Amino acid sequence: MNTRSIMIVGVGGQGSLLASRLLGNVLLAQGHDVKVSEVHGMSQRGGSVVTYVKYGDEVFSPVIEKGEDDVIISFEQLEAARWLPYLKKGGKLITSTQKLDPMPVITGAAEYPDQIIEKLTNAGVEVTAVDALALAEQAGIAKASNVALMGVVAAKTDFDDKLWQDALEQCVPPKFLELNKKAFELGKASA
Amino acid sequence: MKKLMLGNAAFARGLYEAGVTVASSYPGTPSTEITEYAAEYDEIYAEWAPNEKVAMEVALGASIAGSRSFCGMKHVGLNVAADPLYTASYTGVNGGMVIAVADDPGMHSSQNEQDSRHHAIASKVLMVEPSDSAECKDFVKTSFELSEEYDVPVIVRMCTRVAHSQSAVELCDRVVPAQKEYTKNPQKYVMMPAFARGRHVFVEERTQKLIEYAEKSPLNKVIDNGGDIGIITSGISYQYAREAMGDKASYLKLGVVNPLPVELIKNFCSKYKKVYVIEELDDIIETHCKKLGLDVVGKELFGYIGEFSQALVAEKLLGVKTETVSFDGNVPVRPPVMCAGCPHRGLFYCLSKNKITVSGDIGCYTLGASAPLSAMDTTICMGASISALHGFNKARGEDAEKSTVAVIGDSTFMHSGMTGLVNIAYNSTNSTVIILDNSITGMTGHQQNPTTGKNLKGDPAAAVNLEELCKAIGIKRVRVVDPYNLEETETAIKEELAAPEASVIISRRPCALLKYVKHKPALKVVNDKCKGCKMCLKLGCPAISVRDGKAVIDHTQCVGCGICTEVCKFSAIEG
Numbered sequence: 142m143n144t145r146s147i148m149i150v151g152v153g154g155q156g157s158l159l160a161s162r163l164l165g166n167v168l169l170a171q172g173h174d175v176k177v178s179e180v181h182g183m184s185q186r187g188g189s190v191v192t193y194v195k196y197g198d199e200v201f202s203p204v205i206e207k208g209e210d211d212v213i214i215s216f217e218q219l220e221a222a223r224w225l226p227y228l229k230k231g232g233k234l235i236t237s238t239q240k241l242d243p244m245p246v247i248t249g250a251a252e253y254p255d256q257i258i259e260k261l262t263n264a265g266v267e268v269t270a271v272d273a274l275a276l277a278e279q280a281g282i283a284k285a286s287n288v289a290l291m292g293v294v295a296a297k298t299d300f301d302d303k304l305w306q307d308a309l310e311q312c313v314p315p316k317f318l319e320l321n322k323k324a325f326e327l328g329k330a331s332a
Numbered sequence: 333m334k335k336l337m338l339g340n341a342a343f344a345r346g347l348y349e350a351g352v353t354v355a356s357s358y359p360g361t362p363s364t365e366i367t368e369y370a371a372e373y374d375e376i377y378a379e380w381a382p383n384e385k386v387a388m389e390v391a392l393g394a395s396i397a398g399s400r401s402f403c404g405m406k407h408v409g410l411n412v413a414a415d416p417l418y419t420a421s422y423t424g425v426n427g428g429m430v431i432a433v434a435d436d437p438g439m440h441s442s443q444n445e446q447d448s449r450h451h452a453i454a455s456k457v458l459m460v461e462p463s464d465s466a467e468c469k470d471f472v473k474t475s476f477e478l479s480e481e482y483d484v485p486v487i488v489r490m491c492t493r494v495a496h497s498q499s500a501v502e503l504c505d506r507v508v509p510a511q512k513e514y515t516k517n518p519q520k521y522v523m524m525p526a527f528a529r530g531r532h533v534f535v536e537e538r539t540q541k542l543i544e545y546a547e548k549s550p551l552n553k554v555i556d557n558g559g560d561i562g563i564i565t566s567g568i569s570y571q572y573a574r575e576a577m578g579d580k581a582s583y584l585k586l587g588v589v590n591p592l593p594v595e596l597i598k599n600f601c602s603k604y605k606k607v608y609v610i611e612e613l614d615d616i617i618e619t620h621c622k623k624l625g626l627d628v629v630g631k632e633l634f635g636y637i638g639e640f641s642q643a644l645v646a647e648k649l650l651g652v653k654t655e656t657v658s659f660d661g662n663v664p665v666r667p668p669v670m671c672a673g674c675p676h677r678g679l680f681y682c683l684s685k686n687k688i689t690v691s692g693d694i695g696c697y698t699l700g701a702s703a704p705l706s707a708m709d710t711t712i713c714m715g716a717s718i719s720a721l722h723g724f725n726k727a728r729g730e731d732a733e734k735s736t737v738a739v740i741g742d743s744t745f746m747h748s749g750m751t752g753l754v755n756i757a758y759n760s761t762n763s764t765v766i767i768l769d770n771s772i773t774g775m776t777g778h779q780q781n782p783t784t785g786k787n788l789k790g791d792p793a794a795a796v797n798l799e800e801l802c803k804a805i806g807i808k809r810v811r812v813v814d815p816y817n818l819e820e821t822e823t824a825i826k827e828e829l830a831a832p833e834a835s836v837i838i839s840r841r842p843c844a845l846l847k848y849v850k851h852k853p854a855l856k857v858v859n860d861k862c863k864g865c866k867m868c869l870k871l872g873c874p875a876i877s878v879r880d881g882k883a884v885i886d887h888t889q890c891v892g893c894g895i896c897t898e899v900c901k902f903s904a905i906e907g
Contacts, residue, residue: 144575153668162336165498169336176464177336177498180440181361181777186696187874188668201575203464203497203568206643208654219666222659230657241886242877243666247869248704249878251664264657274888283888 144197146205150224151216152241153180153190156287159312160214161192163291166308167300168196178203189220189243214294216273216287217241218257225264234266235297237273237290269297271331280324288313288321292328337501339494342465343404343432344369345501346472350428351508352376352402354394356387358747359776360406361441362495363434367404368779371788375506380779380788383714383747384409388416388431392485395429396521398512400476404432407448408713412748417485418455422531423521424483424538426512428476434490437612438639441492441775443694443711445637447613452487452590456535458542459487459590460551461567465499471551471587482538482545489589491612493568493639543591551587552596558582561649562604564597564617564628569610569640576645592620601626608633608649612640670699672875673844673851673891675770678815679739681871681895682822683707688737688829691724693717693749695741696774696843704872708739715740715748718756718765725761733762734829740765743773743781746796750805756834757806764828764835765807767798768815771842778846802836809835816841818898844891852892853907857883861904868896868905 147164149157158179165177173196180190193205207226215221215236228234238258245251254260262268271293277286288309295305305325313321337345343366347355355378357367371378381387387403394401405413410433420429433451436442452459458478462471468490475486519527546552555574561581563573570585584600586592601607601621609618609630618630633648634640646652670677680700683690684707692698692708693716701708710720721738728736740749745767756763773779780786785795802810809831813824821839828835842849854875864881875889876896883904885896897905 152666154671162498165336169334169500174500175336175498178493179338179496179498181364181496186668186671186699186775187666189666200499201571202642203493203499203571204639204641206641206654208656209643219663222661223663223666225659226656228657230655232657241874241889243664244669244703244872244874245664245667247872247874247877249866249869250703251662254661254663257661260660264659266657 142197144195144200146210147194147212147214148205148210148224148227149192149194149214150220151190152220153186153188155216156284157190157192157216160287160291161194162312163305163308164194166311167304168194170304170307171300174198174200176200176203189223191224214290216290219243219253221261222254222257225261225266228266230265232266233269233297234261235269235271235290235293237286238270239272239274239286269293269332271328273328276327276331277324280320280327282317282320282324285321285324289324289328292325293332295325296329296332334500334502336498337465338365338496338498339462339465339468339490340365340496341369342468342501343472343488343490344373345503346469347402348373348376349469349504349506350400350473350476351506352400353508354391354399355379355402356381356390357404358382358384358387358409359773359779360409360434361776362436362492363404363406363432363490364776364779366432367788370402378788380781382782384413385416388413388420391429391431392416392420392423395425395427396423396514397426398514399427400509401427401429402432406442407433407435407446408442408444410448410451412714414451417451417457419523420485421455421457422523422528422535425479425485426514428479429485430472430475430479431485431487432490433487434492434495435613436492438492443713445613447616448487448489449589449614449616453616456539457487457590458482458484458588459489460587461489461589462494462587463567463570463585464494465497465501468494469501474551478545482542484538484542489567491568539591543593546588546591546593547596549588552593553585553587554600555583555585560605562600562607563610564600564607564621565610566617569612572640572642573610573645575642577649586617592617594624597621598624598626601628610634610640610645667702668699669702669872669874670696671844672873672889673893675815675839675841675844676700676768677871677873678818678821678895679766679768679839680705680707682818682825683737686822686825688825689732689735691717691721691736691738693738693740693744695744697739697741697768700739702872704870714744715752718749718752721763721765722752722756722759722761725763730762737764737766737825737829739768741774742767742769742771742783742798746782750801753802753807753836754805760834762833764837766837766839769798769838769840772846774843778843798838807834807836809833810838812838812840814841815839816893816895818895844893852894854887854890855885855892855894855896855905855907857885858904858906861902863902863904865901867899867901871896871899
């Protein structure tokens with residue numbers, strides 16, 4: 142099969158690394174060649190972060206360029222808007238409705254755009270918007286909004302549920318596993 | 333079994349499988365995780381050294397003792413370790429020695445974009461460059477064999493996209509070669525002029541042998557798809573070229589990047605009408621080709637700056653541009669910021685408020701340069717804050733001494749700040765140095781350091797007492813403040829700037845992200861009391877924003893540090 146591309150975007154600290162590792166493990170277990178490109182270091186400190194996940198028969202470049210991406214998974218609305226040009230026309234965008242003001246908005250140097258979800262829909266891509274933070278809080282673990290959103294992704298894709306469960310067990314520390322599984326299930330049910 | 337592994341994790345696996353027993357490094361993005369993963373193998377002794385020079389000397393000592401050894405660093409770290417590197421090239425090794433150097437094209441987390449291949453060329457050591465995680469592991473294992481066979485330290489050149497990308501790796505067992513015997517050999521290991529002259533002859537002969545090796549090395553691969561276009565490339569650039577061009581080009585993928593082969597490249601070029609060189613950063617392969625009289629095209633198309641991509645290669649070689657969708661509206665940038673509850677914030681707020689000139693350094697606190705705090709005037713390299721402050725004050729005299737400070741983190745101070753402070757005491761400027769002691773190496777992701785009381789494995793270790801150290805250096809005025817207490821912090825800064833001698837302020841509070849730091853409940857804004865004056869926004873806290881003219885605090889981010897309550901004149905923020 143041709144290489145397919147998924148981007149996970151958000152704000153540093155929202156847990157995109159864990160989300161990408163879950164996805165990477167599911168894809169590898171499916172027998173694909175997989176590459177996952179992460180961001181570490183300075184950008185992790187509250188900046189805009191992106192993780193690239195690519196899979197297929199043989200993946201070469203670990204990065205995704207504008208107009209190449211099949212699916213964007215976004216933990217924050219403005220980040221969905223920022224990375225939209227990477228999506229192919231007709232691509233899928235799954236975003237949390239959470240809003241986090243970037244520093245230029247906080248200092249008053251810029252404004253947070255309004256009606257982001259509507260504008261994304263009008264751009265010619267398929268948008269699914271979910272309040273992943275509310276789902277995670279419902280599960281009793283606000284930090285797991287990343288995993289709740291991956292539950293939505295699981296519902297929107299056709300990978301075997303067992304693979305997701307295995308990936309959760311591999312990637313989430315045992316102490317938080319049950320609560321994360323709950324957040325994942327709530328995400329799945331919401332889609 | 334195939335496992336999805338980060339390039340850095342695969343590198344560490346290579347160290348394990350190759351039988352490495354001693355690893356010493358200093359953290360630096362994107363190289364840090366190699367040593368962290370290596371430390372997870374009980375069979376490898378792994379440590380954080382105070383800086384890269386120390387780390388490389390430790391690794392060389394272990395190699396001379398007969399064991400396979402490793403040290404890892406980022407590109408700028410190799411500048412610090414350049415001194416031992418250039419002479420380690422002369423001494424050669426006993427047990428194999430491998431050095432990881434991670435370049436950062438695009439400067440995701442660095443202060444410059446230097447190309448480490450220059451160091452390999454200048455120091456005349458072997459350098460190899462993997463292009464994915466599987467190659468990271470394989471190249472590391474091969475490097476140990478080559479190190480021992482050719483009596484040379486081997487640099488494995490990483491870059492951000494290889495270090496921080498995960499791909500599939502096949503795991504093998506660990507094989508530990510018998511420790512080599514150590515025999516006294518001053519002609520090889522005592523580099524005084526008489527012996528070093530002999531070793532230089534050896535180094536030049538070795539380079540010729542390494543070129544012969546590069547001609548036939550299995551790390552250099554030709555992928556011949558026929559056609560008119562040939563591409564000479566290495567590392568991550570190969571992946572970009574291969575994805576963009578597929579079977580439309582043939583490739584010479586160089587795994588050995590120093591020294592470069594001659595005949596292999598000449599033969600490759602002779603087969604294709606047009607040959608391109610695709611290499612990120614500097615034109616090292618291209619210059620080599622041109623010196624051989626070969627007609628290749630490289631930097632005139634691709635330039636020297638930043639990262640490449642498959643889209644760039646497709647655009648330059650095929651004239652293809654991808655169609656994109658766009659968002660209807662402005663998207664404000666989201667630069668990195670100090671975290672909510674970051675202990676550095678209070679200190680930088682005080683510096684900003686008093687319009688103090690700040691000689692900065694490398695770490696999370698470099699973010700103090702960003703708006704709204706904008707409290708940093710210079711950032712150069714590890715340790716430069718203190719030494720540059722001394723120079724600044726010598727040049728501008730008393731006025732500067734009363735309005736300029738240096739800021740440096742605890743780990744950076746240990747790395748190369750101490751010597752600058754010795755200079756201030758010894759050559760006497762009335763300088764004020766602030767050590768931001770957050771009890772950890774923050775930016776690179778929480779590594780222990782000589783001030784934290786723990787070693788890399790998390791076991792108890794000797795802790796440097798910063799106050800006593802500064803006093804021993806000759807600084808008489810040393811005081812400690814809590815940066816969550818703005819009044820105390822501001823008073824200390826004013827008093828020490830005014831004082832008639834050099835002083836050190838230790839701004840001490842652990843990083844808010846440390847697991848043992850207990851967070852208070854999120855604070856709330858009392859709507860009736862908030863006048864919308866936006867004073868709290870001057871802190872640049874990502875948890876505070878304004879909605880409908882009133883401040884609001886994001887409860888998912890706020891850790892209750894309380895410095896916003898200190899700046900609010902209307903007591904509108906409560907716990």
